[in-house]
Amino acid sequence: MSCHSQPRKIFEGVACRHEFYALLSRHNQSPFDEERLSGRRYAGEWFEVTEEDHDRMFEILPPLFMRGDHFAMREFLAQSITSVFFTLKIDGRFRWFHAYGDLAAACSINRIRAAIIDRESRSVRSMSRAEKLEHIWSITGPDFRAFADQCFAADFAGRRILMVFPAVQGKIWKLIDDLTDEEIAAKLPVQFRHLGESVAA
Structure with a gap:
């Protein structure tokens, strides 16, 4: 280390x-x-x-x-x-x-x-994209988050995945890093959805 x-x-x-x-x-x-x-x-x-x-x-x-x-x-x-x-x-x-x-x-x-x-110490409350993703991972229940195993594509192996619910597909597993801004907003608590985005966490 x-x-x-x-x-x-x-x-x-x-x-x-x-x-x-x-x-x-x-x-x-x-x-x-x-x-x-x-x-x-x-x-x-x-x-x-x-x-x-x-x-x-x-x-x-x-x-x-x-x-x-x-x-x-x-x-x-x-x-x-x-x-x-x-x-x-x-x-x-x-x-x-x-x-x-x-x-x-x-x-x-x-x-x-x-x-x-x-x-x-920042005067303006904000969250970076990375912080939003970490917060989402932290608050998502274990039934809706996982680490990809052999059931997923090889490039997913060992990476963090979340269940999302596209309107046309019901539900799918998606890499957390690939969430769109809309998917991030949908998964964040309401009070955090409109915070400005900071440049660095």
Whole structure:
């Protein structure tokens, strides 16, 4: 693992407890391939949590370490990847975040912190296309999302797919990266459909 796993926001808004656990399980259907076993599938993902969930996770087990504005969980998800919880003061108020950090990369936690502060300090609320796709993946139930297996075309193998409902075809599986703007809008919660699109996540 290296520090080149880009930090990325995977959920818009503050996750409630149900959403928090769902986000921790968002890749449970993924194949046990190198991406998953190495932790690359998870490294850099982050989202906002409540203060209560932040504090509850701190109390579950003694943290692996606690430094300034963050602590790391003792249990590793894959190789050197573990949950890191941040308490960050952004625009004059404290907010709490969960991320998957790579403890084998010295720059990992600092990169994630910087990405969160940069992303959440923007004066205009917006979502990039990548953030919209991650949010859609996060909120879609397991019956309507999957990782393509041998039943799909070879170039789909191991990639994320979602069920869509074209008017003329009933329902089909489609690569998440190939969703049209209209399909993205249809799958986003109403309050996010008309947010401006940011250039970078």
